[in-house]
Amino acid sequence: MRHFVLTIAILGSALLLTVALALQVRHTPRFETVRAGYLSSDRAILDRNGQVVDEVRLETGVRRLNWVRLSEVPAVLVDVLLQSEDKLFHYHPGLDPLARGAGGTISMQLSALLEPSSGQLSHMWKTLVLEAAWNKREILEAYFNLTVFRGELQGIAAASLGLLDKPPADLTLAESALLVALIHAPNASLAQAQGRACQLLRKMKTPEDCASLSARHLNSIEQGYSIRPFARLAPHMARHLAAMTLPNSGSLVRSTLDRQIQWVAMVSLQTQIASLQSQSSSDGAVVVIENDSGNVLAYVGNTRAGNKTDAALDPHPAGSTLKPFLYAKAIDERILTAATRLEDISKPVTTRAALSADLNLPAVKTLELLGVETFLQTMTELGFTNLERPEVYGPTLALSTADVRLVELTNAYRTLVNGGMWSPLHYSPDQLSEVSAQRVFSPAAAFVITEMLIKPGALWTALKSGDNWCVGFSEKYTVGVWTAELSAAQGATPVWQEVMGFLHGHEASRAPDVPRGLVKRNEWFLSGTEPSRRVISRIAYPKNHDLIALDSVLKDRRLFFQIVAPQTDQNLYLNGHRLGLAQPFQAWEPHSGKYKLELRDSQGQVIDKIRFEVRGRSVASR
DSSP states (O other), rough: HHHHHHHHHHHHHHHHHHHHHHHHHHTTTOOHHHHOOOOOSSSEEEEEEEEEEEEEOOOOOOOOSSSOGGGGGGGHHHHHHHHOOTTTTTSSOOOTTOOTTTTTTHHHHHOOOOOOOOSSSHHHHHHHHHHHSSOHHHHHHHHHOOOEETTTEEEEHHHHHHHHHHHHHOOOOOHHHHHHHHHOOOOOHHHHHHHHHHHHHHTTTTTTGGGGGGGHHHHHHHHOOOOOOOSSOOOHHHHHHSSSSOOOOTEEEOSOOOOHHHHHHHHHHHHHTTTTTTOOOEEEEEEEEEETBBEEEEEOOOTTTTOOOOTTTSSEEEETTHHHHHHHHHHHTSSSSSTTTEEEESSSSHHHHHHTTTTTHHHHHHHHOOOOHHHHHHHHTOOOOOOOOOHGGGGGTTTOOOOOEEEHHHHHHHHHHHEEEEEOOOOOOTOOOOOOOOOSSEEEEEEEEHHHHEOEEESOOEEEEEETEEEOOOOEEEEEEEESSTTTTTTTTHHHHHHHHHHSSSSSSOOOOEEEETSSSSEETTTSSSSSSSSOOOEEETTTTTTEEEGOOOOOOOOOEEEEOOOOOEEEEEETEEEEESSEEEEOOOOOOHHHHHHHEETEEOOOOOOOOEEEEEEOOO
């Protein structure tokens, strides 16, 4: 009877233990969950075709690479591990009192890695649960990926690449022994690591393999580690993406880059800079944007991958690159046309000629007519984010006083080819953006400026070069290049031409269609600004007998005479004194008094005249 009761008690205990184990297994993380939750400390940046273009480290304190499946682990490494840690691994249920590993069986060590336990009994119980929930291959695979081998190197991928500069699949028997020897002695010295490895090889009856541990292997243990990136084509873009909030990115980040275009842009820039070794420049940047989508196809932040300075994002003096936007806004506001004559040093020139020849005085005059505040607002609408207050710049904003970023400047030029519509850039298909597209210029004004920037050639392109810049577009792409301390002809323009030539190596680039609201009169005009068939020059402002109060004059204390359709041989006279060649807008500092304004031809004949009076205290007397 006593034996029967004892048997029942044992069976009951076993049943309870089985039930408890089954219940615990249901709450144990599945192998697939652990593998899915494992994230590399490095993120691989993929191009739009899924090819790796760069890597960036996101997590400090630990170095993990991609999860390695057991099929990628060489058999010799598994053999060495079992010899060192758990010879009966395939035969016990997780617990083996004879296991020689410092942390018990491999299953016990993995259990501690997954969920550290405070008590020995709890640890043993969780090991039994793990064995019941996972199979042996899953336990081995997780062990190889979660074990810390040395310092911050976690997982066989980081250990193999970091210490031996090779993937796990290429490990030899001796190298496997060296890595396994570090599992329980991650801070071992060179001599200790070698000794442990050789001891393992002797146990496996291959002591001769100990001699194959070269000085290179051992020095890597002593001197630290270095993991070479798989690809290093876009380090600045990689850091930019790492700082962005991208949903479901994990260890792989999709970008909009095109690996081939990125390579061409990078090599073209490096080659051009290298060809000018006598120059002091070593910095440069290239940005390539797809016009329709706003996708960034190439982003070269500097000529050297190791240079952390992002020249595509750092501000640089704009030089003459802002002039197309200045003239576009003035044309949109109907202050100018492409044929308007503007005063230059030697003679009046048309707006087209002023932009083509990169003349400064006409640009300054245009800015005076348009107003600094208006132009700054336009630049803000074009996406420039580092602008100062209007009073910081003054009239020289039309020249080079503003600092701009290449990536923003390139996108601003994209606005012209897109008919005056600005939209944000995209660096990843997973990118979230709350910024929407907005109209900056009318399609007509954008077309007129684009037509001014067209460069003759077999390929339709429009560009603006000057100072250190070359920025322009084709039908499908906008390319911007900046090089430090080099003229455009030396640095930026050759790179721009090579990159654009590659982009259209197998496809044409067509000119845009003429939008509505334009009239052709030897020149393109916004409808209503074109000259009449019979041109009559006249004084439009002031009107005859106007009375002008000094208090009503603009805050810069100047008055503008407005002349309709001035001709190149016409002059303005005020009270008999010549003011200069007639222009659409002529600035004059007013003083109180009565005046007669005359428009005369080259023979001195009066074409039009008006009288007006200015009242109030003069500027000089205030």
